[in-house]
Amino acid sequence: xxxxxxxxxxxxxxxxxxxxxxxxxxxxxxxxxxxxxxxxxxxxxxxxxxxxxxxxxxxxxxxxxxxxxxxxxxxxxxxxxxxxxxxxxxxxxxxxxxxxxxxxxxxxxxxxxxxxxxxxxxxxxxxxxxxxxxxxxxxxxxxxxxxxxxxxxxxxxxxxxxxxxxxxxxxxxxxxxxxxxxxxxxxxxxxxxxxxxxxxxxxxxxxxxxxxxxxxxxxxxxxxxxxxxxxxxxxxxxxxxxxxxxxxxxxxxxxxxxxxxxxxxxxxxxxxxxxxxxxxxxxxxxxxxxxxxxxxxxxxxxxxxxxxxxxxxxxxxxxxxxxxxxxxxxxxxxxxxxxxxxxxxxxxxxxxxxxxxxxxxxxxxxxxxxxxxxxxxxxxxxxxxxxxxxxxxxxxxxxxx
Amino acid sequence: xxxxxxxxxxxxxxxxxxxxxxxxxxxxxxxxxxxxxxxxxxxxxxxxxxxxxxxxxxxxxxxxxxxxxxxxxxxxxxxxxxxxxxxxxxxxxxxxxxxxxxxxxxxxxxxxxxxxxxxxxxxxxxxxxxxxxxxxxxxxxxxxxxxxxxxxxxxxxxxxxxxxxxxxxxxxxxxxxxxxxxxxxxxxxxxxxxxxxxxxxxxxxxxxxxxxxxxxxxxxxxxxxxxxxxxxxxxxxxxxxxxxxxxxxxxxxxxxxxxxxxxxxxxxxxxxxxxxxxxxxxxxxxxxxxxxxxxxxxxxxxxxxxxxxxxxxxxxxxxxxxxxxxxxxxxxxxxxxxxxxxxxxxxxxxxxxxxxxxxxxxxxxxxxxxxxxxxxxxxxxxxxxxxxxxxxxxxxxxxxx
Numbered sequence: 001x002x003x004x005x006x007x008x009x010x011x012x013x014x015x016x017x018x019x020x021x022x023x024x025x026x027x028x029x030x031x032x033x034x035x036x037x038x039x040x041x042x043x044x045x046x047x048x049x050x051x052x053x054x055x056x057x058x059x060x061x062x063x064x065x066x067x068x069x070x071x072x073x074x075x076x077x078x079x080x081x082x083x084x085x086x087x088x089x090x091x092x093x094x095x096x097x098x099x100x101x102x103x104x105x106x107x108x109x110x111x112x113x114x115x116x117x118x119x120x121x122x123x124x125x126x127x128x129x130x131x132x133x134x135x136x137x138x139x140x141x142x143x144x145x146x147x148x149x150x151x152x153x154x155x156x157x158x159x160x161x162x163x164x165x166x167x168x169x170x171x172x173x174x175x176x177x178x179x180x181x182x183x184x185x186x187x188x189x190x191x192x193x194x195x196x197x198x199x200x201x202x203x204x205x206x207x208x209x210x211x212x213x214x215x216x217x218x219x220x221x222x223x224x225x226x227x228x229x230x231x232x233x234x235x236x237x238x239x240x241x242x243x244x245x246x247x248x249x250x251x252x253x254x255x256x257x258x259x260x261x262x263x264x265x266x267x268x269x270x271x272x273x274x275x276x277x278x279x280x281x282x283x284x285x286x287x288x289x290x291x292x293x294x295x296x297x298x299x300x301x302x303x304x305x306x307x308x309x310x311x312x313x314x315x316x317x318x319x320x321x322x323x324x325x326x327x328x329x330x331x332x333x334x335x336x337x338x339x340x341x342x343x344x345x346x347x348x349x350x351x352x353x354x355x356x357x358x359x360x361x362x363x364x365x366x367x368x369x370x371x372x373x374x375x376x377x378x379x380x381x382x383x384x385x386x387x388x389x390x391x392x393x394x395x396x397x398x399x400x401x
Numbered sequence: 402x403x404x405x406x407x408x409x410x411x412x413x414x415x416x417x418x419x420x421x422x423x424x425x426x427x428x429x430x431x432x433x434x435x436x437x438x439x440x441x442x443x444x445x446x447x448x449x450x451x452x453x454x455x456x457x458x459x460x461x462x463x464x465x466x467x468x469x470x471x472x473x474x475x476x477x478x479x480x481x482x483x484x485x486x487x488x489x490x491x492x493x494x495x496x497x498x499x500x501x502x503x504x505x506x507x508x509x510x511x512x513x514x515x516x517x518x519x520x521x522x523x524x525x526x527x528x529x530x531x532x533x534x535x536x537x538x539x540x541x542x543x544x545x546x547x548x549x550x551x552x553x554x555x556x557x558x559x560x561x562x563x564x565x566x567x568x569x570x571x572x573x574x575x576x577x578x579x580x581x582x583x584x585x586x587x588x589x590x591x592x593x594x595x596x597x598x599x600x601x602x603x604x605x606x607x608x609x610x611x612x613x614x615x616x617x618x619x620x621x622x623x624x625x626x627x628x629x630x631x632x633x634x635x636x637x638x639x640x641x642x643x644x645x646x647x648x649x650x651x652x653x654x655x656x657x658x659x660x661x662x663x664x665x666x667x668x669x670x671x672x673x674x675x676x677x678x679x680x681x682x683x684x685x686x687x688x689x690x691x692x693x694x695x696x697x698x699x700x701x702x703x704x705x706x707x708x709x710x711x712x713x714x715x716x717x718x719x720x721x722x723x724x725x726x727x728x729x730x731x732x733x734x735x736x737x738x739x740x741x742x743x744x745x746x747x748x749x750x751x752x753x754x755x756x757x758x759x760x761x762x763x764x765x766x767x768x769x770x771x772x773x774x775x776x777x778x779x780x781x782x783x784x785x786x787x788x789x790x791x792x793x794x795x796x797x798x799x800x801x802x
Contacts, residue, residue, distance in 0.1 A: 003614050044510070049509075107508075110447055110450075110516075112513055113514050113528075115512055119638075119639050125519055130642060130645065143645065145641055145642050149558075150569075152555050153555065154553050154555040155553060155554050157550075157551040157576075166551070178557070201747050237519065237520075241545070241547055243533060243545065244531065333768075380566075
């Protein structure tokens with residue numbers, strides 16, 4: 001029916017220029033509707049369906065027995081109720097806390113996106129609808145686009161001789177960057193397995209968080225560089241010459257530590273093309289999950305590069321002793337060298353339900369045994385974006401001060 | 402099921418780092434599948450459904466009687482066939498020409514996105530899946546990310562005193578911009594009614610088209626500026642402090658011609674923050690539909706600003722004499738002034754089925770009657786993005802030469 005839409009749009013445009021209004025308001029279905037008390041109502045039009053459900057992280061999680069992984073906590077599910085017009089609806093029984101939430105419908109067993117909501121996020125290979133609950137003074141208020149000065153977000157291509165290709169990355173420059181001659185510190189922010197250079201912007205709300213923290217004076221103005229951590233990829237799915245297909249994933253290049261080893265290519269590009277303070281005291285690196293792993297190994301491989309290191313729900317140990325890549329050899333020796341150079345902040349954060357929790361306990365024991373100073377930050381819940389947004393919001397204000 | 406996905410991802414990450422591979426390949430449903438002969442197969446898993454259909458611009462259009470607008474051409478529709486596993490499928494009866502195509506499924510009457518395809522585009526308030534058929538040497542080959550140098554794409558916020566707000570826009574800088582001290586010409590490219598500063602990038606494939614035309618030596622390296630043409634908006638839906646809701650649309654500001662009148666705010670920002678050749682000979686303006694209307698009126702309101710003007714399926718006349726906004730007054734007088742200053746190219750393109758065709762005939766008669774030189778380019782079909790990608794591909798190579 002798209003052509004009809006386009007044609008109707010054109011006709012409307014010429015009649016009244018109210019096309020946008022009409023198209024955005026044409027559906028009688030408002031979903032999701034954030035009510036005044038912060039309960040949320042979902043609606044789905046499906047007169048012939050037998051059962052419409054909604055699932056998402058706004059519902060209390062359920063425990064599920066899974067083959068191979070034992071009990072895991074999965075998103076809750078709720079049934080919608082059908083009215084006489086074929087409109088199904090569900091309202092949360094209680095108000096929701098301020099947060100960015102994700103949800104999908106399930107229509108007679110089939111996952112379906114919300115046709116009334118154009119706002120979606122791709123997380124690896126799954127697209128999910130989203131909604132935001134604001135709350136003045138809440139941490140989630142930082143995830144909103146607020147009425148504050150906004151930085152710029154660029155997608156640029158840099159040359160990586162180390163990986164033998166041009167690669168795409170996302171760069172946030174703080175408000176005022178374009179209007180000053182100042183130099184800025186740089187925060188390298190790395191995604192997890194399955195992610196790419198879009199993940200921290202879309203799911204992590206990085207631009208909004210940085211805008212807000214800087215506007216409140218909580219964080220220093222800084223450049224934030226979001227790379228692609230998959231060393232076999234030029235860039236995010238759909239953004240390279242591979243076309244609109246599943247991305248190329250050569251695990252062997254990852255296993256050889258090529259991302260970590262080639263990291264100076266990223267830093268060199270940024271220092272050459274942006275007004276940076278190009279020294280250790282003005283560089284931070286942090287990442288989530290696989291990106292935490294990358295931050296750990298890159299920062300000890302290049303111990304003069306970063307004064308600030310953040311491990312968010314980090315993978316720690318899988319490579320140690322498992323293959324011959326030099327980057328992963330001599331774990332404790334490299335760590336010793338790094339800490340002898342006194343990094344200003346080594347920050348470890350994890351959720352108490354994270355499946356990587358015990359690995360982080362073991363890693364902290366190494367740090368404790370060696371009296372390497374670090375700061376530890378623990379939250380409830382597990383390996384989820386909600387936590388990574390929290391960690392970014394906590395970590396960024398500690399940088400470059 | 403998202404949390405399960407995330408947790409499974411984490412487990413996989415730690416076990417094998419093959420999470421991405423696994424997640425991208427986990428579905429047995431491959432849809433759409435571009436076959437070797439450029440036929441395309443669609444698949445949808447729905448064991449309980451009674452009828453699954455696919456609709457999109459890759460199918461022959463149908464004529465539909467609509468209330469108020471008479472007969473309109475709408476996207477075709479095809480039924481899928483169910484196999485014993487509950488997988489529905491449809492293969493196009495003949496190969497498709499190289500092009501960017503849009504489609505959706507209809508499951509028992511309900512529009513549904515393709516769960517096997519993460520690639521989607523938002524067109525105004527509708528999200529649709531997309532796929533690309535490549536063809537070496539075809540025009541559509543320019544819509545692909547090819548193995549050529551890539552420009553950068555930035556979202557920046559500029560101050561518009563004329564509109565009394567900070568506003569978001571998209572800016573393409575050509576390959577090499579960051580590594581040179583050269584100054585570049587600027588092409589201002591405007592969207593249609595209902596669109597925003599994302600439309601030309603997502604639906605128009607502007608970054609890909611410019612990368613490819615520049616790499617082939619067909620177009621000069623240039624900066625392309627894509628503004629938001631809705632004078633009541635700070636930026637695209639979801640990107641402003643209005644949150645994740647339908648956008649604010651104050652038609653009265655549009656009717657007063659505030660977008661056109663405030664256009665120097667855009668030009669001033671760009672000339673101040675980018676290395677531009679800041680004169681008429683190195684500025685172009687073009688737009689589709691409402692953006693063609695904006696290009697027409699802005700270029701005659703500021704006759705010393707642009708040497709290149711492109712009207713793509715442009716709306717022409719709706720405001721003339723209908724309200725008191727000075728920008729729309731004295732249509733022919735302003736046009737006379739503009740053409741006395743000899744713009745280097747005045748380019749008009751439209752499809753022979755476009756509902757604005759007759760308005761463009763009337764407008765060209767005015768130009769003809771006054772012997773104002775222009776170039777006319779006519780294509781088949783109507784008011785559709787396929788044509789606007791063609792027009793961009795034809796227009797950009799004529800600029801700044």
